[in-house]
Amino acid sequence: MSDPASAATTGEFPLSVQQEFLWEGIRFRSFGRSIASRGNPSIAVELAGSLDPGRFRRALKLMIRRHEPLRTTLTDLGPAPLQKVAEDLEPPLAYVDLAETVPGDRRPATARALVAGDQGGEFDLVAGPLWSCLLVRVAPSLHVLSLSFSHLIIDGVSLVGFLRQLGRLYEGEDLAPLKQQYRHFAEESLRPAADAGARVEYWRDRLLPLPGRLPFPTDYSATPPALISFEEENFRSPLTPRQLREVSVRNSATPFMLNLAAYAAVLARTGGAERVVIGSSVARLDLKADDDQLGYFLDNIFIPVLVRPKDTVGELVRQVRSAVVEAQRNILPYTELAAALKPDFEQSRPWPGIHLYDAWVRGRVFEAATDTAASASFGETTVKLFPAPSGSAPRAVLDPRHQEAYSRYYLPSLYLNDAAGSNGYIEYNRAAFAQNTIRRLAAHQQAFVSRLADPQTRVDEAWRAVKSTTEGKQRLS
Structure with a gap:
């Protein structure tokens, strides 16, 4: 070098x-x-x-x-x-x-x-x-x-x-x-890992068969949706930061892992599936030579989660914790990963990573940075964040070659804003969901996190309790 x-x-x-x-x-x-x-x-x-x-x-x-x-x-x-x-x-x-x-x-x-x-x-x-x-x-x-x-x-x-x-x-x-x-x-990143072959086998074992379109109820019937128009719905945990820390300690897991496990469970139980693959980003600050260096330092990982109704929620969290750790340990360049999972990858390109996961759950990659923006200064000015409008303008999907892949964007993704996992937002496609549905989904997810306080509770019991406390005003589907 x-x-x-x-x-x-x-x-x-x-x-x-x-x-x-x-x-x-x-x-x-x-x-x-x-x-x-x-x-x-x-x-x-x-x-x-x-x-x-x-x-x-x-x-x-x-x-x-x-x-x-x-x-x-x-x-x-x-x-x-x-x-x-x-x-x-x-x-x-x-x-x-x-x-x-x-x-x-x-x-x-x-x-x-x-x-x-x-x-x-x-x-x-x-x-x-x-x-x-x-x-x-x-x-x-x-x-x-x-x-x-x-x-x-x-x-x-x-x-x-x-x-x-x-x-x-x-x-x-x-x-x-x-x-x-x-x-x-x-x-430096282009140097192959010494155990690259073992990493390939790890992902073949975990991600094959590749995720299909998870059965999940939508509000609008277009399949795939003719439009992609993203919106954000904010949520806040009913638990205090101290209570969330106690739940994390009880499960020997980070708040990110708790939220990921809860979201995977809600998606699986709502859609009647057992396997959900969650994609996520890992901020690789350890790869930077110094704090001032600018660039793209994120690695992407994929976490397959089996949501078995008879398992305890503690077993669900332990499964997620192990999968997150192993996914980070086996990070592989995308082109190598895709070629290992899809033999005709080169002929299919561009073949985006969205084929590898059902939904996205991101920890505080961006928010961890932006919530400290006030520490910047320009002379005598006072610096504070300026709230910009969220969401995106509608975009039509007209090319048949792209409609199947774009349709995968229908499943809402979860983003956390703070280290405690106490608030965040769900990004969703307005062409597939009404706002009230996403509010209900956020309520289900946060209620399931609360149920992790007792690791011995079974997944099906936790789900019934979640639905009984958040159901009533409107059905999810």
Whole structure:
């Protein structure tokens, strides 16, 4: 591997194995176009106080010189593109002054609309740039800053790393040189694991047969749905953080494992299935050379869960705990994993990872970063998160080749916001579900977590208790 200290600041290099999984999905969703428009990691903050736009732009230029991912594009849209690092890049900064053009009572809504447009924007993966920066002047001493990136060049934890470093550069601080650039991490990731063969066999044993479309009741009859339009429904646990910690200790499991086990049980029991495969992301902070390094450092794991009615909920959690640990121990590059599970993988590409799981449950990958955004500073400004609208605009699925795979997006996914697992949201397709149905699903999931307080309770008993406490106003299906 080349020496990070003497590495060139331009050139081409392959995707990391972490990016390969992501790229397969992006390529599939882009329908051969040179853009990607969904799942952009984004953050928006409100800056209260004096802000100098000239100093801000200079800080952006320094960030671009400091981090290769901010100058990165792809060479092509094929199955194995190279990443290309430009020598320099003009900051992709849009500055909008509402203070002089929009009445005061309309400025907050206008700012929210501008942020939503920025965060839902599309990036040309070949032409670049693969990120955008929007600075909105709402009042003389109030700005809103929105940052949005293609997922290929950044992960959620890196969002706040970007924000903090940008603030330090704005304040004139000299930052220590990075220990390495993302290219060096990518090169290292391509080295095959010594036990790669054993990992292949592990996944063949766990994921075959591949998940089918889980039988699960929807509110609308389109199968597959003609539209994909994502919305988020927030939830909060009926248990206090202290009670959740006690449940975790009683089951010798993390809050993430508890929520995953409960969600798998609710999906399986509602759909009348026994096996559910849950996909998830693992933030690999251990792979970063230093805290300031930006890039995509997520690995993806898949957890098959057998929801047997006669098992105790304690046995269910232990099964999940073991599966999560083993999945992390056997992480495999996506192309190798897919080829092992689907012999005609190369002929079927793009073949996204959504074929490998029924639903997604994510721990606090992004939220763990964004809830600390206030620790950033820009001179004398006060920094706090700016709430941007959630959800996405409806998108029609017209190509028959994509309808079967896109139909798999119908199953709602669960996202946790805090370390205690006490709140989060469910992302769902409005073309398949009504809001009240998702509220009921969230209530079922959280009620099942509560039932884990007694590990000796059987799964079928816990499910009956969950339904009896949350049923009544509306049926799930």
